[in-house]
Amino acid sequence: MAVFVTRRIPAEGLRVLSQAGGCLVQQWDSEEPVPRAELLAGVAGKRGLLCLLSDRIDREVLEAAGPGLKVISTMSVGFDHLSLDEIKKRGIRVGYTPDVLTDATAELSVALLLAACRRLPEAAEQVKNGGWTTWKPLWMCGYGLSGSTVGIIGLGRIGQAVARRLKPFGVKKFLYTGTCPKSECAAEFAAEFVPLTRLAEESDFVVVTCALTPATQGMCNKDFFGRMKKTSVFINTSRGAVVNQDDLYDALAHGQIAAAGLDVTTPEPLPTDHPLLSLKNCVILPHIGSATYATRSTMAVLAANNLLAGLRGEPMPHELLL
Ligand code: GLV
Ligand code: GLV
Numbered sequence: 001m002a003v004f005v006t007r008r009i010p011a012e013g014l015r016v017l018s019q020a021g022g023c024l025v026q027q028w029d030s031e032e033p034v035p036r037a038e039l040l041a042g043v044a045g046k047r048g049l050l051c052l053l054s055d056r057i058d059r060e061v062l063e064a065a066g067p068g069l070k071v072i073s074t075m076s077v078g079f080d081h082l083s084l085d086e087i088k089k090r091g092i093r094v095g096y097t098p099d100v101l102t103d104a105t106a107e108l109s110v111a112l113l114l115a116a117c118r119r120l121p122e123a124a125e126q127v128k129n130g131g132w133t134t135w136k137p138l139w140m141c142g143y144g145l146s147g148s149t150v151g152i153i154g155l156g157r158i159g160q161a162v163a164r165r166l167k168p169f170g171v172k173k174f175l176y177t178g179t180c181p182k183s184e185c186a187a188e189f190a191a192e193f194v195p196l197t198r199l200a201e202e203s204d205f206v207v208v209t210c211a212l213t214p215a216t217q218g219m220c221n222k223d224f225f226g227r228m229k230k231t232s233v234f235i236n237t238s239r240g241a242v243v244n245q246d247d248l249y250d251a252l253a254h255g256q257i258a259a260a261g262l263d264v265t266t267p268e269p270l271p272t273d274h275p276l277l278s279l280k281n282c283v284i285l286p287h288i289g290s291a292t293y294a295t296r297s298t299m300a301v302l303a304a305n306n307l308l309a310g311l312r313g314e315p316m317p318h319e320l321l322l
Contacts, residue, residue, distance in 0.1 A: 002048070003025055003046055005025060008031055014027070020308050023311070048073065049072045050073045053081050059086045099157065104294075117205070122140070149172060154176075163188075174186075176191045197223075219242055
């Protein structure tokens with residue numbers, strides 16, 4: 001059972017693989033992404049592939065792997081980097097890592113929301129650069145959650161966990177949108193299912209936690225930001241491509257919305273000269289939603305167990321049903 005692991009991952013995950021009988025591991029043992037040519041060479045002849053969200057697994061990779069490839073296990077909850085049609089055509093099984101990163105990602109979403117609406121990076125910068133001269137009544141004011149309306153785009157595992165955490169801040173009303181109403185989950189927050197347009201118009205905070213699909217790609221665009229209030233704050237911890245970044249830039253630069261917090265961008269990494277980085281009212285993080293030591297370790301172990309189960313023809317702990 002030869003497998004290719006595309007990056008250095010938490011040791012606990014690799015241990016699961018190396019201790020499994022008959023599992024032969026080849027690894028790109030680096031913090032940096034595997035170069036495309038090394039990926040194509042690495043998968044050749046393998047039965048299993050353990051990859052990350054930064055690896056594009058498309059037809060070229062599958063062809064390089066050859067017909068022996070039976071299992072792809074991604075150490076991520078998102079799977080937009082996998083060409084599922086091509087994978088399905090070849091009868092390859094896919095594992096992923098939902099649930100285990102829900103708490104960490106929801107926590108980061110709340111942290112980012114507070115950082116953006118209360119202007120934490122900008123304020124902290126003022127302390128360092130001498131901008132803090134005295135206590136000023138009108139200085140560094142932002143927007144708070146108490147009494148607010150929060151709109152969640154995608155009330156899935158992470159969206160619900162965000163709502164659960166925001167509720168105690170005194171949120172008055174939750175709205176949500178998605179492919180279909182989720183009445184049972186929504187009941188916990190008395191969340192109302194509304195069209196995207198109404199969510200944009202009525203929310204003080206918009207939080208994007210949906211998957212990237214053809215339907216959600218570029219969904220937060222000029223029309224969407226144009227409907228948001230001037231005092232509202234936009235947060236995205238899902239995938240950068242859900243947002244039209246040029247439209248977001250315009251909305252932030254022209255005061256159409258108050259602020260944004262992004263943990264995800266297109267591309268990743270975002271070039272350091274990107275216009276969004278010149279804006280004071282945009283807080284950008286380097287895709288660290290699931291980045292706690294414990295969560296990353298658990299993700300690696302789950303990805304390894306998914307891979308092994310798939311190789312053995314057993315049910316995976318978390319299989320993506322294609
Ligand atoms: C993170 O974005 C993930 O998909 O796990
Ligand atoms: C703030 O520190 C206040 O005393 O109002």
